[in-house]
Amino acid sequence: MWRPGATRRCICRSAMAAPACRRWRRWTSAARPPERGRFLAPPLVEAVAATLARGEQAMLFLNRRGYAPLTLCRHCGHRMRCPNCTAWLVEHRAQRRLTCHHCGHAEPPPAECPECATPNCLTPVGPGVERILEEAKALWPEARLLVMASDTMPGPAAAAAAAQAIQDREVDLIIGTQIVAKGWHFPHLTLVGVVDADLGLAGGDLRAAERTVQLLHQVAGRAGRAEAPGRVLLQTFSPDHPVMQALVSGDLDAFMQEEAAMRRPGGWPPFGRLAALIVSSEDEREADRTARDLGLAAPGGEGVQVLGPAPAPLALLRGRHRRRLLLKTRRDIAVQPMLREWLARVEVPNSVRVQVDVDPVGFL
Secondary structure, X not given: OOOOOOOOEEEEEEXXXXXXXXXXXXXXXXXXXXXXXXXXXXXXXXXXXXXXXXXXXXXXXXXXXXXXXXXXXXXXXOXXXXXXXXXXXXXXXXHOEEXXXXXXXXXXXXXXXXXXXXXXXXXXXXXXXXXXXXXXXXXXXXXXXXXXXXXXXXXXXXXXHHHHHHHOOOOOEEEEOHHHOOOOXXXXXXXEEEOOOOHHHOOOXXXXXXXHHHHXXXXXXXXXXXXXXXXXXXXXXXXXXXXXXXXXXXXXXHHHHHHHHHHOOOOOOOOEEEEEEEEEEOOHHHHHXXXXXXXXXXXXXXXXXXXXXXXXXXXXXXXXXXXXXXXXXXXXXXHHHHHHHHHHOOOOOOOEEEEEEEXXXXXX
């Protein structure tokens, strides 16, 4: 999403060149942001045009389905939100609907703002792959385009047919989400452009940087898999971020060592253990009461810490109010017996659900 005052920069790494290439230094020192109303920066546009002119294939990667992740009113600022989840509704323009990607709620775009009743005032904010497709059609009208996303590839057969079309050179430009990140071998694909390299870094996920490095490294691996050299361009607001520096330099080992050094003093995984308790109920007061009781009965002792209760990042999901407690211990402490004793101290109403996630991989 475009942020006021921020400048999107385009950095480059050649799959066949030295880690610190001249082109990368030049682009990061003199930012060339996208034109107003566009989401592809001039260096990326020029690189795609040159790739297509050589008869090679290019890919634009954006890990966001739909047309736009947010729809808001230009008049009053109202944002279209899911009634069942703490999430914004995603516009899917091709299907003419606003959809929640968490619970599946869908509704047609309203003709007027639900808050202020101003007609024709709702506007999409930010890009999804459908919006990048629209921009690509305007930039390269003669190119043969293909969108690869979970909602455009209904099953393995459709994905296999799309992959075969790419290998047979029936496609010039691929626009995809994480479905294109790994497992594909496209010998004529020589350029990968990441439209928003910062996307996975948002939120409070402990492993956000690690996940982003892995995903973008996999995406980059689609370029230059045959004789022709490959290039990867990243559009980012933060070219000095350790993730971007690791990707450009190719030194992922140094990045992992830096991540480990940041986690070790606080005892965060893999130097400690975590267990998440998610308390949920359709009744918000019941969820709060049970979470409070669990907090009061929380275990203690040396090397044991309980964080929370607090609203989960998705405080409302599928109509259920959610509160989270996080048990953090030393690596040598057995977590499961402690959890059993903890839960046995609290009477949980039938209307409340307590989910236990030991060594969680996600924090929503």
